[in-house]
Amino acid sequence: MHEVARDPVVIVEDDTSMSVALGRILRLGGYRSRAFASAEAFLASEAAGDAACLVLDVELGGMTGFELYEHLSATGPARPVIFMSGLDNAASRRRAAAAGAVVFLAKPFSGRSLLDAVQRALVEAHAGANPPVAP
Numbered sequence: 001m002h003e004v005a006r007d008p009v010v011i012v013e014d015d016t017s018m019s020v021a022l023g024r025i026l027r028l029g030g031y032r033s034r035a036f037a038s039a040e041a042f043l044a045s046e047a048a049g050d051a052a053c054l055v056l057d058v059e060l061g062g063m064t065g066f067e068l069y070e071h072l073s074a075t076g077p078a079r080p081v082i083f084m085s086g087l088d089n090a091a092s093r094r095r096a097a098a099a100g101a102v103v104f105l106a107k108p109f110s111g112r113s114l115l116d117a118v119q120r121a122l123v124e125a126h127a128g129a130n131p132p133v134a135p
Helices: 016-028 039-044 065-075 090-099 111-127
Strands: 009-012 033-036 053-057 081-085 103-106
Touching (some): 009 016, 009 039, 053 111, 065 081, 081 090
Parallel strands (some): 009 053, 053 081
């Protein structure tokens, strides 16, 4: 079993049903989570400093998941990030890798894939390593 993070896994996903499902999967896996429907809602909260790991949808209304992560990286300590998208293409995978993503998950993905990605992100963050995903 994994070591449970003290801080929550933050989900930024504009599809409510997907966000709820991700939260349930994380809870069943033993993680706490907080969900936001947009990058802007997340930035308006005080959750950025408390995130153990970020799970960001690439295609959000307004600021994209990539833009959100670039903003967070420029304004504070880097957090491990997992990008997810319903549009699995080489450009998105390259951009995720360039951002230092632990994993790029193409929707639909299994609950096990999410839990494995979060565990990997937390282990690598704890070890001080965050090697990028292969494009």
